[in-house]
Amino acid sequence: MAAKIFRVNMSDLSTSIEEVPAAWAGHGGRGLTSTIVAAEVPPTCHPLGVNNKLVFASGLLSGTPAANSGRLSCGAKSPLTGTIKESNSGGSSAQLLAKCGCKALIIEGQPKDDAWYSLAVTPEGVTITKEAEVVGMGNFAALEILDQRLSAKQGIIIIGTAGEMKMRSANISVKDPDGNLRSGGRGGLGAVMGSKRVKFISIDPKDGKVEIADMDKFRVANKAFAKSLIDHPVSQALGTYGTNVLVNIINESGGLPTRNFTKGQFDGHEQISGETMHDLIQERGGKVKHNCHAGCVIQCSQIYNDVKNKYKTSGFEYESIWALGADCEIDNLDQIAEADHLLDDIGIDSIETAVAIGVAMEAGVLEFGDGEGLLRILTEEVAKGTGLGRIIGGGAGDVGRAYGVTRVPVVKNQAIPAYDPRAIKGMGITYATSTQGADHTMGYTIATNILGVGGSLDPLSKEGQVELSRNLQIATAAIDSTGMCLFIAFAALDDATCLPALIDLLNACYGIELTGDDVTNLGKSILKTEHAFNLAAGFTNQDDRLPDFFSVEPLPPHNVVWDFSGEEIDTFWNF
C-alpha cells in the first residue's frame, strides 16, 4: 500500500488520510516538507498564526534497511527567520512514521481554546487527545512519564517548555532508540508546534512495514553503500571522536569563532576538544560510539557521563560545544555538557541559544567565560521564561536588538554556527545564500575547505567558493530528501561507488530508474522552490548578506575580513 498524507486540522480537531498528489510523489524528507509548505502556506503569514503549517516527512528510504536513512524532516515557515525552513534530526520517528504508511504528517490550524493536545499516529491515521499531565514539563521528565504510559517502542516527537512558550529558538525533539533525545534544532519549529498546541506526537506502526520493490537489488546496493560509508576516514574519525573532532581542526585553521566572533582561535580549545572528550568518556564508562537511529553505520554520537559516571548527554555535537565553549570562552567540558543537557530539557536550539548568550556577554549581561552564570541563565531565566529568558530564547538577533549590540553573528536572523566566514569563506557563501538563514548543514564546505574531502580549496581565498557552496547545497537538498544523514556526503564526494549505490537503493526501493542527473535536478528544484517561497515572503538579495562587522573587523590570527561583494554572492543563484 502506497504511503499517504496524514493531515491534522487543529482548528476543528479533525484528521484525514489523503492520497499523495502526483507533484509530491517523487519527494521525501526536506524535498517533501518544502514542497508542501510552498504549496500550502501563504509566504507572508505570521509563522505562529493559524495559516502556518507544520509538516513532518520521513525520507524516501526511511523505514527500509538502508544504512543511515533514519532522518526525520520537519518543515514550516520559521518564526526565527521568516523563511521557509527544514530542520532534520535522528531518532526513531522517521522510520516508524514510514512504517505507518505516512509519507508526510501535516499539522494545520490552531485550537480555539487554551487546551494542549497530543497526536497519536498509527497505520489507521491520527488521533487527537487532550493532554495535561506532561504540559509544562521539560523533555526528560515528560519522556519518563510517556515511556510509562506508552509502549517503549513507540516513537515520540515532543516540544519542551521553550516550545510551549513559543520561544523562537525552540526545537523539536525526537526520541532515539535508547530513549534519549535528538533534535531538529534550527529555526524555532518548536514554537510552531507550540502555536498548534501539540505537546507531543506518538508513533506506533504496529505491524506496518515499508515495501521494497526489488529486495535482492536493494540488499546488494545497501551492502556497497554501507561499506563505502564505513571505509571513509572521516566516518572513522566521527565514530571515534564524534563531530567534536573538529574543535582542534577548526581552531588550527584559525576559523573557530571565539568570544562572540572576535577571534579565530580559542586558548581553551584542548580542554573542550574531541580528543579530551573521548578520553573523559572512556574514563567515566560512557560510550564513544553510538548511533542516533537504527541502521547508522557511522555512529558519531556518544554517551557522555558526568564526573560521577552518570549519564549526562548524548549527541554532544561540535557546534554546540563550540557555541557554549569557544564563543562564550568557557573551557570546562562538564559545564558545557550540563548546559547541553539543560538545553535539551528546555527544548531549545543549542547553537542559537549559546550564540545568543555570547552576544549577551558582549552586552555585559554576564562575563565571558562564566560557565556557572550561563547555567544559571538557562535554569533561572530561559527555563522560566523571564524577560531576560525570553530575550535569550528569541535568539542572537533578539539579544542584539534588546541590548543595542552591533556585533551580532546572524544571517536572516539565525545565528551563524561554528565556522567563521572570514577564515573559511565557503561557509560564508553558504550562510549568506542558504534559503534558511545561517546553517552549516545546508552546504558544508568544510569538507573541501578544511578536510580535503571532494578535493581541496583554500579557505582563505575567494576563488571557487561560490561554486563549491552551490554544488554542496544542491547535493545536500537531494540527500536531505532521502532520509539519509548528511554525513554520507563525505563518502559520496570521495568514493565513486557511494552515490551509484545510493541511487540503486532508491531505484530498488521504488522500482524506478533514477540517474545521477535526476538526483542533481531534484536538489536544484528543491532549492528553487525554497528560494521562490522566500522571495514571495518579501526577502531580497539584500538579505543574502553577512552582517557589516565581518567586512570591517579583521579576524585573528589570519586578520582576514569578509570580502565578497553583493554581486559576487548573487551569482550563487545562476543555475
Add this chain to the structure above:
Amino acid sequence: MAAKIFRVNMSDLSTSIEEVPAAWAGHGGRGLTSTIVAAEVPPTCHPLGVNNKLVFASGLLSGTPAANSGRLSCGAKSPLTGTIKESNSGGSSAQLLAKCGCKALIIEGQPKDDAWYSLAVTPEGVTITKEAEVVGMGNFAALEILDQRLSAKQGIIIIGTAGEMKMRSANISVKDPDGNLRSGGRGGLGAVMGSKRVKFISIDPKDGKVEIADMDKFRVANKAFAKSLIDHPVSQALGTYGTNVLVNIINESGGLPTRNFTKGQFDGHEQISGETMHDLIQERGGKVKHNCHAGCVIQCSQIYNDVKNKYKTSGFEYESIWALGADCEIDNLDQIAEADHLLDDIGIDSIETAVAIGVAMEAGVLEFGDGEGLLRILTEEVAKGTGLGRIIGGGAGDVGRAYGVTRVPVVKNQAIPAYDPRAIKGMGITYATSTQGADHTMGYTIATNILGVGGSLDPLSKEGQVELSRNLQIATAAIDSTGMCLFIAFAALDDATCLPALIDLLNACYGIELTGDDVTNLGKSILKTEHAFNLAAGFTNQDDRLPDFFSVEPLPPHNVVWDFSGEEIDTFWNF
C-alpha cells in the same frame, strides 16, 4: 550669511563647517534630513553602527517670525524599522539652530572609548566636550542641572536613559520655551544618538539671526497665514481641548483601537476624553492652551497638573492618551498622565511603549486595565533596563516576538497609532505605504475621513483612500520641510488663502519664485528619495502590508476587516 552644514565626527572627535551642496540648498527639515541620509548613509548599514548618521535640520522657515514654523526634524536610518526615518518635534531648538546659521547638524561615527559627550552649537560651530554629570539621569533631572549650568535661553536636545541604553523606541527630546520637553518620538532615533554617545546638544545662537530677503512681503504673508490658521475650526478645537479632543470623536467613529486592537470603542472613553481633561486642567489651575514653540498660534499643548495642582505633564497628546488608555483599557487620566511623565523622563516613545504594553497585556504579563502595573513596569523594568524592560523598550514587535503573540499591530515593526485601519481605511493606506513604518503624521487622512476637512470621504469604504493618502503624504513631506507644524494642514486644505500665504512666506524669505506645483513636486521627490533608500535597504512591497490579523478579525462595532489587496495598496506609488 547663508546657513551652513555643521558636521561632527564622533570617531575622531572632529568638527567642521561646510558649504551647502547645491543639491541640498532647496531643502529644509525632513526634506533635508532625508536627502542627507539618502546621500551619506549606506542603506544596509546597522542603524546603531558606525556608518549611520544622525541629522538635525530646522525647517526652511525656522528662526523667522513665520507662525508655527518651529519644528525640528531629526533623521537617520531607524533602529526600530530599518527604514529611513524623520521624526520632528516642537521646542525651541529649530529656531535657535537656524539662528546659529546651521542648516543641518550631521553627527557621524562613534567614539572608540566608552565616554559620553555633549555638543555645544553656536554660530562659530560645534564644540565636543566629555560629559559625566548628567549621564544615567532621566531627562527632567538632567534638564534641571543643565538649566543651572547653561543660560536658560539655550536650546537643549537630549536623550534619556532609554537612549543611553540604545532601546529601539528611545526618543529625542527638545526643551520647549517653558523649560519642559517635546519629543521626536517615533523610530528610536534616541538610540542612534546614544550609539554616538552624545547625551545632549546645547544650542546658543548668541546674537545670530535669520535673514529675510523681503521683510515687507514676509510680514504681509505672515499675517494672512496666521489669520488662516487661527480662523479654522479645527485649530480652535485644538486650542481648547488639545489633540485629545479626538478621544470622543474617534470612539464615536468606531475606530478607537481598544484592548490591543480587538475593539473599536472604549467603555472608558469619557474618563480620558479631551473634554474631561479640559475640565480637570481648569479645576487644578493648569493651562488648557499653551504653545510648544514660540510663534505658534494654534497652541494645542496644555499644562496638566496632578490632583495636588502640581505640574505633571504638557504636550499631553491624543495618541499617547489613547495608547496608554484605550489600548491598555486604562480609564484613569491621572495614571495616564503619570505614565506620560515617566515616558518623557525615560526618554521613550509613548505610542510605541504603550502599544508594546498592550501586547504584553495580551501575553499575560499584566492585566488589561492595570494602571498601577503599567506604572510599575515603566519605573521598575523599562527605566532600569531589566530583561522585560528591554523587551518593552524594543517596541511592540519585540514584545510580540518574545511572547509569541500574533496580534501585533505594527507595520515595518513600528506600532500602529490611535486609528484602527479597519474602520478608518485611509489611515490603513498611510500605515502600509509610509516610508517610515506605521505613522499617523505621515498622511493624516483623519482630516477627510473623520473631520470633514478637505472634503469628506467615508472611512469605511475603500473608494478613494489610496488617492487621499497619497495626496496627504505628498503634502506632508513638503510641510515637514518648511519647519511648519503639521496642523497647518487643516487650514491649508480648507482655506484658499492659506497655502498661497505659506508660499509667499518662502518666496519672501529666500527671494525666490516658488509656485504651488513646485511645492507638490518637492513633496513627491522627498517621498521618492525615502522610498528609494528603503528599497536599497532590502524592503519590498511585501513590507507595505498590514499584519494578518486585520484581514481576518472583524472590528466591533462595525465588524469590518482590512480588505485592501496588495495590488491595490501598491498603486500608491503610481506617481
